[in-house]
Amino acid sequence: MSTSDFSKITVGVIGLGLMGGSFAKRFKEIGNRVIGINRTKSAEEEALRMGIIDSADPKDLKECRIVVSCTPEKATKAFLEENLSLLARDAILTDIAGVKDGFADIAESLILPTQDFISGHPMCGREGAGLSQASADIFKGANYIVIPRKSNRKENVALIEEMIRALGCAHAPAVTAHEHDEIIAYTSDLPHAAAAALMNSASYRKDTNRFTGGSFRDETRVADINEELWTSLFLSNRENVLTEIERFEAALETLRRAIEEKNEDSIRTFLSEAGRRRREWDSHGSSEYGSRERIVQD
Amino acid sequence: MSTSDFSKITVGVIGLGLMGGSFAKRFKEIGNRVIGINRTKSAEEEALRMGIIDSADPKDLKECRIVVSCTPEKATKAFLEENLSLLARDAILTDIAGVKDGFADIAESLILPTQDFISGHPMCGREGAGLSQASADIFKGANYIVIPRKSNRKENVALIEEMIRALGCAHAPAVTAHEHDEIIAYTSDLPHAAAAALMNSASYRKDTNRFTGGSFRDETRVADINEELWTSLFLSNRENVLTEIERFEAALETLRRAIEEKNEDSIRTFLSEAGRRRREWDSHGSSEYGSRERIVQD
Numbered sequence: 362m363s364t365s366d367f368s369k370i371t372v373g374v375i376g377l378g379l380m381g382g383s384f385a386k387r388f389k390e391i392g393n394r395v396i397g398i399n400r401t402k403s404a405e406e407e408a409l410r411m412g413i414i415d416s417a418d419p420k421d422l423k424e425c426r427i428v429v430s431c432t433p434e435k436a437t438k439a440f441l442e443e444n445l446s447l448l449a450r451d452a453i454l455t456d457i458a459g460v461k462d463g464f465a466d467i468a469e470s471l472i473l474p475t476q477d478f479i480s481g482h483p484m485c486g487r488e489g490a491g492l493s494q495a496s497a498d499i500f501k502g503a504n505y506i507v508i509p510r511k512s513n514r515k516e517n518v519a520l521i522e523e524m525i526r527a528l529g530c531a532h533a534p535a536v537t538a539h540e541h542d543e544i545i546a547y548t549s550d551l552p553h554a555a556a557a558a559l560m561n562s563a564s565y566r567k568d569t570n571r572f573t574g575g576s577f578r579d580e581t582r583v584a585d586i587n588e589e590l591w592t593s594l595f596l597s598n599r600e601n602v603l604t605e606i607e608r609f610e611a612a613l614e615t616l617r618r619a620i621e622e623k624n625e626d627s628i629r630t631f632l633s634e635a636g637r638r639r640r641e642w643d644s645h646g647s648s649e650y651g652s653r654e655r656i657v658q659d
Numbered sequence: 660m661s662t663s664d665f666s667k668i669t670v671g672v673i674g675l676g677l678m679g680g681s682f683a684k685r686f687k688e689i690g691n692r693v694i695g696i697n698r699t700k701s702a703e704e705e706a707l708r709m710g711i712i713d714s715a716d717p718k719d720l721k722e723c724r725i726v727v728s729c730t731p732e733k734a735t736k737a738f739l740e741e742n743l744s745l746l747a748r749d750a751i752l753t754d755i756a757g758v759k760d761g762f763a764d765i766a767e768s769l770i771l772p773t774q775d776f777i778s779g780h781p782m783c784g785r786e787g788a789g790l791s792q793a794s795a796d797i798f799k800g801a802n803y804i805v806i807p808r809k810s811n812r813k814e815n816v817a818l819i820e821e822m823i824r825a826l827g828c829a830h831a832p833a834v835t836a837h838e839h840d841e842i843i844a845y846t847s848d849l850p851h852a853a854a855a856a857l858m859n860s861a862s863y864r865k866d867t868n869r870f871t872g873g874s875f876r877d878e879t880r881v882a883d884i885n886e887e888l889w890t891s892l893f894l895s896n897r898e899n900v901l902t903e904i905e906r907f908e909a910a911l912e913t914l915r916r917a918i919e920e921k922n923e924d925s926i927r928t929f930l931s932e933a934g935r936r937r938r939e940w941d942s943h944g945s946s947e948y949g950s951r952e953r954i955v956q957d
Contacts, residue, residue: 484872534869547862552874557933558911564845570940571832574782576850579877584937588930606915613856632886635855639882642868
């Protein structure tokens with residue numbers, strides 16, 4: 362299906378914050394009709410004014426083949442419990458939550474047998490929050506994890522994958538909820554934990570910013586963290602997060618011991634392997650920001 | 660002294676790699692006359708062809724009030740031992756090495772009493788290596804640490820600070836060599852160690868790049884590391900680096916324990932403090948890249 366075919370679909374967006382607003386903006390860019398609703402009317406009115414949604418009338422959700430829920434798990438659950446009748450009989454509901462655990466079971470128990478819940482996790486975002494920070498470009502070249510279940514209709518999974526492609530993402534790897542939670546504990550939870558720990562070192566001072574360059578800047582960027590969201594994510598994915606912190610500590614300990622023992626060869630080997638892996642990570646050009654052309658200060 | 664006053668000075672650059680080439684490019688942009696020399700003739704010829712140096716004749720170093728050595732410590736020492744007579748009687752020699760230790764003592768023992776060695780550390784750079792990667796923009800908004808000694812003439816220290824301002828840097832904090840090595844163990848050595856450890860986790864897989872976003876990308880950027888240089892830096896600054904790794908591990912352990920004990924308040928407090936510090940770090944706008952406007956994928 363080409364992007365122009367996908368644009369024929371009417372899509373719904375629940376939650377018009379940074380992520381929901383970005384979905385809406387991008388869908389409008391592609392040419393989809395977009396129904397968008399939000400807890401507060403002000404965001405709906407702003408989205409209408411911006412032209413990134415065509416309607417904020419909940420009754421129009423009935424036109425939507427795909428509905429993207431960009432709200433926390435609890436709110437998605439509450440929406441299904443209270444507003445299921447608003448959805449089309451063949452609607453595909455998808456979410457963007459950062460931990461999958463057993464939510465799909467809950468969602469499936471609430472929707473109709475003719476509907477599908479297909480979980481998703483766009484590995485992209487933007488600093489800040491709210492509709493004013495939304496951007497159609499966040500999906501460009503990004504990864505977007507899909508979690509199809511045996512109970513999902515194949516054509517619905519294919520449609521979600523079309524959506525991901527139309528958004529501009531580079532990859533849509535399909536894994537189980539269990540695998541998802543294991544993997545993103547390494548690729549997302551751990552980097553956030555490490556960034557926070559870097560900032561919280563006893564060595565931090567008010568004038569640290571007079572002595573830093575690009576390495577410190579880039580490694581602590583996500584330390585400006587939404588503490589409610591991430592406390593919840595760390596606890597929801599607790600076992601996997603603990604595993605990843607321990608594995609990270611083990612790797613760091615290898616380097617620390619090599620430095621302590623003045624073992625030049627061991628240090629060199631460690632750093633050489635890190636470089637090899639990083640270049641391998643970057644070799645698929647998985648995001649346009651993998652480019653080496655950026656000027657950085659170090 | 661304004662930038663236009665600084666441009667009246669003839670400057671020398673020893674070593675025409677990425678950093679030396681960047682200094683030369685920026686000096687030319689400002690309007691200085693630049694004498695540049697390199698171990699290999701090909702880089703000198705390329706620099707002349709690019710118009711980023713005015714002369715590659717070592718005899719012209721005699722015109723230079725400031726000479727920036729952009730080579731490793733050993734090469735700077737060798738240059739002083741073999742070519743001191745090429746320098747002006749009142750020349751100020753400065754370097755860019757990442758660890759200061761006792762090098763200033765060595766340099767001082769080799770130069771004339773009428774000359775000065777004032778160590779420096781520009782906290783900026785660029786991925787890659789070599790003259791082809793040089794850029795005049797790396798200094799913009801960057802930090803550039805200066806290490807004045809009691810034996811340095813005040814007017815020479817002031818001139819180096821003028822140079823740093825003319826390059827476009829935001830801050831030129833002055834510290835002792837000892838303080839420098841302590842501080843950059845946190846601000847530079849540790850981020851490189853952490854980035855390498857992140858890549859070297861047992862969890863890394865060939866397809867990890869299908870599941871990552873901006874946090875992993877940014878935190879592992881410097882893991883594509885020059886293993887010779889960094890093995891040397893880690894060993895040269897060994898005690899301080901070990902201290903910083905231990906402090907980082909202690910901070911991470913605080914978070915790990917809080918997650919293990921399911922202590923929501925402790926996790927939230929930890930993350931909240933990390934956010935507070937990161938915003939404080941960013942509040943002086945210490946680099947143009949401190950801006951939140953950048954679109955990132957997470």
